[in-house]
Amino acid sequence: MNWNRLVAAGFFAVLSVAAFSAHADVQARSSHLDIKKVISTVEDGGANCGIVNARMTYLDSSGTQKVLDYSKFAACGNQGG
CATH class of the missing domain: 1.20.5 (Single alpha-helices involved in coiled-coils or other helix-helix interfaces)
Structure with missing residues (x-):
């Protein structure tokens, strides 16, 4: 190897x-997440292809705007290669 x-x-x-x-x-x-409509999603990291911080702003079923901070894999355009 x-x-x-x-x-x-x-x-x-x-x-x-x-x-x-x-x-x-x-x-x-x-x-349970009560998400009726996603307003925006943003992720940190730039060129980082690992786990990044992300934020989703959304409306719940009553029309209240909420924000969810979470971690996720970065959306890398150079995977597989």
Whole structure:
């Protein structure tokens, strides 16, 4: 196994553990989200292809505007390659 594959496998293993931890944290704190309409979504990170902070502004079924801060994988255009 060459070093590039070993480094890549280690990197994805770390990302998998981080994603699982983030997912478990969200599940532990969340319940039902009452989202009628999404107004906007924004994510930090720029060129970062890891886990980034994101914010969604939305209206619930009663028309009240709310904000949800969460972590997610960045939308990278250079994946798979």
